[in-house]
Amino acid sequence: MPVAFESWLRPEAAGLWCVPGRFYIDPSRPVERAVITHGHSDHARPGHGAVLATPETLAVMRIRLGEGAAHRLEPARYGETRRIGDVAVTLVPAGHILGSAQVVLDYRGQRAVVSGDYKRSPDPTCAPFELVPCDLFVTEATFGLPVFRHEPDDREIAKLLASLARFPERTHLVGAYGLGKAQRLIALLRRAGYDKPIWLHGALVPLCALYEQFGVPLGDLRHAADAGSDLAGQIVLCPPSALADRWSRRLADPLTVFASGWMRVRGRARQRGVELPLVISDHVDWPEIIATIEESGAGEIWVTHGREEAIVHQATKMGRRARALALVGREDEAD
Numbered sequence: 001m002p003v004a005f006e007s008w009l010r011p012e013a014a015g016l017w018c019v020p021g022r023f024y025i026d027p028s029r030p031v032e033r034a035v036i037t038h039g040h041s042d043h044a045r046p047g048h049g050a051v052l053a054t055p056e057t058l059a060v061m062r063i064r065l066g067e068g069a070a071h072r073l074e075p076a077r078y079g080e081t082r083r084i085g086d087v088a089v090t091l092v093p094a095g096h097i098l099g100s101a102q103v104v105l106d107y108r109g110q111r112a113v114v115s116g117d118y119k120r121s122p123d124p125t126c127a128p129f130e131l132v133p134c135d136l137f138v139t140e141a142t143f144g145l146p147v148f149r150h151e152p153d154d155r156e157i158a159k160l161l162a163s164l165a166r167f168p169e170r171t172h173l174v175g176a177y178g179l180g181k182a183q184r185l186i187a188l189l190r191r192a193g194y195d196k197p198i199w200l201h202g203a204l205v206p207l208c209a210l211y212e213q214f215g216v217p218l219g220d221l222r223h224a225a226d227a228g229s230d231l232a233g234q235i236v237l238c239p240p241s242a243l244a245d246r247w248s249r250r251l252a253d254p255l256t257v258f259a260s261g262w263m264r265v266r267g268r269a270r271q272r273g274v275e276l277p278l279v280i281s282d283h284v285d286w287p288e289i290i291a292t293i294e295e296s297g298a299g300e301i302w303v304t305h306g307r308e309e310a311i312v313h314q315a316t317k318m319g320r321r322a323r324a325l326a327l328v329g330r331e332d333e334a335d
Helices: 055-069 153-166 181-191 202-213 246-250 266-272 286-296 308-317
Strands: 009-012 015-018 023-025 033-035 048-053 070-075 081-084 087-093 101-107 110-114 136-141 172-175 198-200 221-223 235-238 255-259 276-278 300-306 321-324
Touching: 048 055, 048 087, 055 070, 055 202, 136 286, 136 308, 153 172, 153 181, 153 255, 153 276, 181 198, 181 202, 181 235, 198 202, 202 221, 202 235, 255 266, 286 308, 300 308, 308 321
Parallel strands: 023 033, 033 048, 048 070, 110 136, 136 300, 172 235, 172 255, 198 221, 198 235, 255 276, 300 321
Antiparallel strands: 009 015, 015 023, 081 087, 087 101, 101 110
């Protein structure tokens, strides 16, 4: 008879703890050994003794955390299995951002998959999500309510280009999370045929350069600080926090754009003063979460990072044993 998953994988104050491997997955505070799913700051934190992650994620951590990333960084490529204690650990693509990974744990005939953040829609800037059949699936639930149904990327990009044509006298100032979303927007614009320079807030420059180092072409990118004009009729990308900053006052009557799954909620767009909301997310929406639970074949579902109770309720209706983990230290990113 299979042992309960809680006997070897359980939530603790620092995060999800793998007992026989003696490591945490995406811990919220410094630990001796961590497996990190991706480079966003609510998953990759400084001060760990050792970190196992994809080479791309480790590169992101070096840029963002410097020498404090960890005492020892251990790269593992997709599909490469490492044995940590009695547990076989394999990282497979999550489709969230560059280097993002699901953590596959095999222990005594049982398989658990910890999704980290993931998405199912195609993304030219990262490896696509890989479905792994398992006994336990630990899923995120950032957009885990039925109201969240993301729009097709090309339709949202078309809105931006149509606005640019309609208001050529205005700078289109696009707020986008600096790791993943900004690079994806650039790649989507290039795919749509936009080949003009795209101007960047300085905070976005290092990570865009890193994406290109890993073979993701982004085209002609320029530092907005070097512009010799007010950038009328141009696209400027910046972190969401810079949308209303003094930095933007020199731009030509900036038209504020924000790319995020949260732009499905009109109140959030109004609160931020966003003129053109783009519903582009790097997370799964409600139908994708439910489809992934079904396709995984898992009899047990654990839910974390978001709207947990709705997914628990739905998974239970689907005949799965389900629970909410309520892990601390997870944040709603400017997705």
